[in-house]
Amino acid sequence: MHLAFFRYKELVMKQVFNPYLPLHEYIPDGEPHVFGDRVYIFGSHDREGGYTFCMDDYVVYSAPVDDLTDWRYEGVSYRACQDPDYPKDHASEAQDLAVDTGNQVDRDLQKGQRADLTAVKKYMYAPDVVQGNDGRYYLYYCMGGDYGEGGYTGPISVAVSDRPEGKYQFLGHVRNKDGSTMMKYVCFDPAAMNDDGVIRIYYGTQYGFEDQSDYPDNPEYIASEMAMFGRSKEEILSYPDSIMGPVMLTLEDDMLTVKEEARHIIPCKVKGTSFEEHPFFEGSSMRKVGDKYYFIYSSWQNHELCYATSKYPDRDFSFGGTIVSNGDIGYEGRKDQDKLNMTGTTHGSIVKVKDQWYVFYHRLTHKSDYSRQSCAEKIYIEEDGSINQVEVTSCGLNKGPLLALNNTFPAPICCNLTNGYMPHGSNTVFDMAFPNVTNLGDDRFVGEIEDGTLIGYKYFNLEGVSAIEIKCRYEDDNNKVKPSGPIRLDERCFNDIKRIEEEKDRYGTDRLSWYDEDSSLDKPYFAIKTSIEGNEIGRVILSEEKSSKLKEDSLVWKSFKGNLDCNGLTNTALYLVYHGKKRLQFKELSFL
Known part of the structure; x- marks a missing residue:
């Protein structure tokens, strides 16, 4: 822990501000969970001033549920090199390749070609943790390379620990009933939920090609999907709906084997639906509030966390609204051109700590998308189940100003x-x-x-x-x-x-x-x-x-x-x- 952070903690005792973790720490994509008498934050791990996403190994912080000013560093919970897909013999060479050919990767993707970096998966992206029916804790994540290359082409990995903070050990990949690796739809940003004993995994991404009038006849769309997802044209077109979009599957108690096959939870084509203005992009997360399910996600606006609700965990979701924007866009009618910060990717979820609900999200620093810091705000779920958009603040988790x-x-x-x-x-x-x-x-x-x-x-x-x-x-x-x-x-x-x-x-x-x-x-x-x-x-x-x-x-x-x-x-x-x-x-x- 840096001495400078202790200095501020000493000067501002029993207060907490955004970002709520030390200023040298960068944990985006935060999934907050209460386990026992502590709230834990599980997320990606950016590097300060890093040149790409998620360059560091997972670490965990936690705080007592009755004192959110007191965040404790729990240490490294899991290292990328523990995953069998980590390129142990090629990491240095791959990093040099990423620096030298970053622009070429973009050009290759535009042409619908497979970029070389798609095979170099050395970073762990947005994870989630769930407690299994056996009482142990299971970490779900996907691997990716520089600038996200290859992040859509791999499986969902699983690690296990006896404690929420780790240390975690690699367990396997989510697999089909026949033992083969599960690769249905696009494995990305997995979120996990123990729904009264039913283990649900949500994942996916969406680029909106299916809503275009010339899809699938326009070869550029298929070429882009082939390049991003590492799939053949035949496989992409074999889906009756789309390879993209948020999906849900359930797992057996071994936390690896698919029990119910993945299926879409919201429409793939959003035109004419409640999702039209705020389509799903990535960052699936699910919460259950009473008898209602809340699907939290990052929209195509790319600066906001949105929510949708349903009586069911796998269908009939209706768009609810925006919970938070890291530029305060939409709050009290604020327009995009009047944003109050640099905006960019955000990802997070909501959690109830004692009697108060919070939304966890991230902000951007260093003039980039690669050094993101976790923030949190109080939110309020109204009697009708709605959540009004909240503004970003400096006081965040603090009890007051x-x-x-x-x-x-x-x-x-x-x-x-x-x-x-x-x-x-x-x-x-x-x-x-x-x-x-x-x-x-x-x-x-x-x-x-x-x-x-x-x-x-x-x-x-x-x-x-x-x-x-x-x-x-x-x-x-x-x-x-x-x-x-x-x-x-x-x-x-x-x-x-x-x-x-x-x-x-x-x-x-x-x-x-x-x-x-x-x-x-x-x-x-x-x-x-x-x-x-x-x-x-x-x-x-x-x-x-x-x-x-x-x-x-x-x-x-x-x-x-x-x-x-x-x-x-x-x-x-x-x-x-x-x-x-x-x-x-x-x-x-x-x-x-």
Whole structure:
């Protein structure tokens, strides 16, 4: 555990904020489960500043159900090299191949060809854990390679442990009744459920080809499916409905053998159904609330967790709504172009801890889709079973707003971070500049803050606070964060980037509703507000940068203080708006 995290825990005792795990930890795709008197989070494991998804082995954190401020690191639960499909003799060669040929992989997929990387499955993707009828714990996962290559071509692997936190040992692959490996539909993102003794596995992905009017006659669709799924044209067309979409099967008590064959749980063709605006993409998860089943999934919007409900575990689901978006898109009518963060893949589920329901999801950092951090929010299931969309916050699992007085908080717990022109990531590492959570060694901070950047925190109790202190530094070539791996731009981001560049050139800060320039002040400063378009309650003026060519000078953090008018603000958002010509890095904020 990093000392910096303990420092913040000591300064902010008995409070918890988003992300709720240490800032050096990256556990996306989180499946929360209560086992005994603790809540466990099982997820993928991204690397800080990594160049692709899920580069590290599984680790587990847990917390007492009566104290969600006290998350404990349980250690490594399972290693990728324990899977028999792990390429022990070719890992280094495969990594070099991924770096050298990432763009070629994209071109091969566009042509419908099998990319070489599909066979190099060295990372473990989104897992889930379920307690079997024998009392043991079973881990379900799939393997994939760089940038997800090969993630749709393999089986569902299973590992077992006597304890939820592990250590897990490889058990086998989900198999058919004849002992052969089960490969029906697309084995991806498995979720597990013990439904009163019935073991259900949900999995799948969907790209929506079947809804196109020229499917299956258009050869490009079939070629894409062949490339992604590693299947022949004949096999793909042999499915009476589709090889894609979310499916469910049941298992025997051995937790490996298929008992009931996989079948779709929602329509493959969504046009004209309740799923049309929010089609399933990936991230299946199932929960049972009373006598109703809740299917949680990541939609094709790719920034939101949605839900659907049914009286049955395997059919008749109706779309319910969005639970959370990592850009707050849809919350109180917010449009995509007004997103409050960089958006991108999210994956998670819901859990009831004592009397409160929560949704666990993830956010993006490092200007990429490959360093994702787990966050959580309180949700409320209404009497009619509906769940209203919740906003992303900084206080998350905390019992209420964060107590600010005499406390110091890391800047990266911001829940809103935007320059007004934030991109949507899709399997991408961006090289264009925009504000982002990042790190340089053990320093974790918000970087590339430019004129007009809005940094938001929800929510604080500012009772007794009279001043705020900000620790920051100017960004230059000596402290600027550079990607550890190759820049990768997915073709799905091209149009978004073009739009952003055109709009930024045309409008600049003029379109920022939160930006009110004080032309009488020639020094950079932070305007402090309690609403995006509200008036200032304070201002922190920064000193001018003194030019220096010494690297050590660029690494020094400096503190600046300003007074706040906080009368009666016991549950408030706090927004920092930067005004300045030079880019900034922001490490922490303290309340006095």
